[in-house]
Amino acid sequence: MERKMLTGFAGAVVAALMMAAGAASAAEFYKGKRVILYVAASPGGGYATYARAIARHWARYLPGNPRFIVKHKMGAQGLVAVSYLANKAKRDGTEILASYREAVTTTPLTIKGGVRFDPATLAYIGSADQGFGVCIAAKRVNIKSLEDAMKTPVKLGATHHRSLGYSSAYFMNNMFGTKFEVYHGYPAGTYIVLALERGEVDARCGWSVSSMKAMKPTWFDGEMVNILVQLSLTSHPQLKGKVPLIMSYAKNDKQRQLLKLILTPQSVGRPYVGPPGLPKDRLQLLRTSFMATLKDKEFLKDAAKQRIDINPVTGEKLKSLITNLFKTPKPLIEEFLAVTTKSDKVKLVKVKIPWQTQKVKVTAVKRKGRRVSFKLKGKKVTVKVSKSKTKITIGGAKAKRSAVKAGMSCKITHQGSRTRAKSIICD
Incomplete structure (x- = not known):
């Protein structure tokens, strides 16, 4: 009996040490790293405001104090970003996503094509808001x-x-x-x-x-x-x-x-998601640090200044909500599609978004010319530059998008920030 008790105690000690070692290794992993937080929505909106506020404070609660970088990955109402996360992103916790709620819920539940991921396999970290x-x-x-x-x-x-x-x-x-x-x-x-x-x-x-x-x-x-x-x-x-x-x-x-x-x-709110296959200890570290960030006094002051509500949802709750959603009976899904997509009522x-042309000074060029930024009435505007659909001329000669440089004076025709430029004509 005594030997069994000693054996059980020894097993518990070993398990505790293994858990501690796992937590330590997860914590050590982030030291000197950078974490890319992708945002599926456009700059200036609610998703972007939340992401940037959270990114400013999250590192303090993630052991190793990694550097957070916010990038936008837009397209197909969030499907582009989730597809990237599921199929191409690093699966080590250095690439995460502030996703559109529909992109991991009703969209993959109801459409037949264009979804190259399984929402059930994603690593749900949490949400800062419940989405009213x-x-x-x-x-x-x-x-x-x-x-x-x-x-x-x-x-x-x-x-x-x-x-x-x-x-x-x-x-x-x-x-x-x-x-x-x-x-x-x-x-x-x-x-x-x-x-x-x-x-x-x-x-x-x-x-x-x-x-x-x-x-x-x-x-x-x-x-x-x-x-x-x-x-x-x-x-x-x-x-x-x-x-x-x-x-x-x-x-x-x-x-x-x-x-x-x-x-x-709406109950899913603004989900923060990791890729499939994320190590369990690292997912847990991201979840606990995320929730701790949302309770931080400095973060809450920042959130109040940005006028954003904080109504947290845990990663475990998100996982449960989405798992149950994908158990919806097919007849109910068909009725859902009927009332939300079909009507003679x-x-x-x-709508046609008007083209606008401005003479501006290019302030930044990224991704070898794929993104060009400039100031318009004091606000930053970034346009996409297509290899085949954006006409580019420099000094009267046809040019590649990689030839556009910061400091150039150009006439840019576009439909607003984050839209594709129709033409870029530089002096």
Whole structure:
């Protein structure tokens, strides 16, 4: 009996030492390293604001104090970034992603092609926010509630069909009789905000409260827009009792089931994800350091300054939410697709983003000419440069994109930051 107790004690000691050694090796790994935090969204929006704020503080809680670098990897509503993470990124914890929520939830659940990864195999680190979405309408059109949108057509700005902003018009028109018209094709949410200000569209749906507060804090306080409804499963603390949840409009259990499926990505929030095959000890270190960062006093001060909400979700919770989502019965998925993508009750209008040409001084060139930056009205603008689709001339002669250099004076024709340049004509 005594020998068995000693053997058990010795085994426990060995296990503890192995765990400690594993933690130590994970901690030692990051010393002198750099961690690339990719952001699937465009600069200037909510995803980017969160990522940069977190990156400024995360290293203090990650043993080894690695250097964090934020890079943007946009395309296909987040699928480009997740595909890179799953198939090409280093699997050692030095490349992680601030992903679009739909890119790891409803998009791979519902589309047949274009997804080259399995969301269940990704390493979920955590989320800084639970994603409370809203529908807003400009006050100039006098739409004060969802009931008003059931009586009067409303021009709703959207990116493309995989976004909640796009699909919300479908499911609300189909299920509740609203009259949203979808003006789609904006490159990013920031462009929809500009379109609202210019009067091109009247509404935006699926906009997270945190992004709204970061980009347009006075709008959240009642300036410029009315908040019509909350597109989330739970109410934002500041909107509780003031703005109804979309679930309150459900008439039966089937509609409630569909709404739960539609809105689950909101519960996922803004997921931070590692690649498949990430060592367990390193994933645990990333999870614990991430959650510690979100509780840090200096970070919370920074977050308050940036006007971003912090409502953390653990990596374990994200994993559970996404695992359960992919257990959804096929008939319910088919009904989900029917109400969110098919309707004769939705008017679709493809927007045309106008080309603009400015004479500017190039301030930075990256990736051998693939990205060119300049200042416009005091703000940094970065355009993509295509090898085949961007016309480049320097001194009157045709040139390669790699020939464009910082300091050059050029006329650049483009559709806004992070869009592809049509032409670059340099002196």
